[in-house]
Amino acid sequence: xxxxxxxxxxxxxxxxxxxxxxxxxxxxxxxxxxxxxxxxxxxxxxxxxxxxxxxxxxxxxxxxxxxxxxxxxxxxxxxxxxxxxxxxxxxxxxxxxxxxxxxxxxxxxxxxxxxxxxxxxxxxxxxxxxxxxxxxxxxxxxxxxxxxxxxxxxxxxxxxxxxxxxxxxxxxxxxxxxxxxxxxxxxxxxxxxxxxxxxxxxxxxxxxxxxxxxxxxxxxxxxxxxxxxxxxxxxxxxxxxxxxxxxxxxxxxxxxxxxxxxxxxxxxxxxxxxxxxxxxxxxxxxxxxxxxxxxxxxxxxxxxxxxxxxxxxxxxxxxxxxxxxxxx
Numbered sequence: 001x002x003x004x005x006x007x008x009x010x011x012x013x014x015x016x017x018x019x020x021x022x023x024x025x026x027x028x029x030x031x032x033x034x035x036x037x038x039x040x041x042x043x044x045x046x047x048x049x050x051x052x053x054x055x056x057x058x059x060x061x062x063x064x065x066x067x068x069x070x071x072x073x074x075x076x077x078x079x080x081x082x083x084x085x086x087x088x089x090x091x092x093x094x095x096x097x098x099x100x101x102x103x104x105x106x107x108x109x110x111x112x113x114x115x116x117x118x119x120x121x122x123x124x125x126x127x128x129x130x131x132x133x134x135x136x137x138x139x140x141x142x143x144x145x146x147x148x149x150x151x152x153x154x155x156x157x158x159x160x161x162x163x164x165x166x167x168x169x170x171x172x173x174x175x176x177x178x179x180x181x182x183x184x185x186x187x188x189x190x191x192x193x194x195x196x197x198x199x200x201x202x203x204x205x206x207x208x209x210x211x212x213x214x215x216x217x218x219x220x221x222x223x224x225x226x227x228x229x230x231x232x233x234x235x236x237x238x239x240x241x242x243x244x245x246x247x248x249x250x251x252x253x254x255x256x257x258x259x260x261x262x263x264x265x266x267x268x269x270x271x272x273x274x275x276x277x278x279x280x281x282x283x284x285x286x287x288x289x290x291x292x293x294x295x296x297x298x299x300x301x302x303x304x305x306x307x308x309x310x311x312x313x314x315x316x317x318x319x320x321x322x323x324x325x326x327x328x
Contacts (some may be wrong), residue, residue, distance in 0.1 A: 055280075257298060
């Protein structure tokens, strides 16, 4: 459906029950700082609550908070802490969303946290608002990928080892919500924010992943000029999981728009982390750069074109065994 944003409440609503034995559900945000000095990534994760996560592993706690700082021109820092499910406060289905554990919380329009790990002190208190939310994928109990805040503007503060990041706005990006019985064998996902606080914003989000019987899910959603444009037909011309680059072109949307997109996640902010399988059989690698570059060319039916670029406003992620595609 083109041109209509979805209500935030339906996109953040809790899917999992605390008796669920095999499922991950995560609420996350990616924020590029307005001053261009870096980006932040926060994850509020619930995994296998009915069986206590993956018992026997320090990385398998059922409730986890992740925070990653992507500084400009240097290596990212990640902080992860886990808790048993007993201390979790999670909203019931049909109620306004909230997730709270210890000094960490996220709800419809704000998040906060405090982590003290290996000599580092990190705290944050953020608020966010947007004018657009969407669903990229919805496969029922199998899993979904939703974006309650696609063109999010963030305000508040983050303090890392005495260094304070503060502003109104503080940064731009998205707040997302994903859930699944298991992680896909591979996926590629990107979100790009074009514009700023004093200018109209545009966002592009694209997702592909493997499906049964050799099929591949593909979808891209563009928010531009106050309208949503959905693309389900796009062709990859370059997929490089080693250098973290992705280039693709989208066929005509319902209103005739075509796209050419290039996401560059190479450089010092390229980051790799292990994700646990929901069957507790081990972990697999996920590569993420939340301080990536993006460029996009829009071609309209009347022959006019427009180009959008950002050097700091994109995130690119590749998980699992991503097949490579070379430039022809």
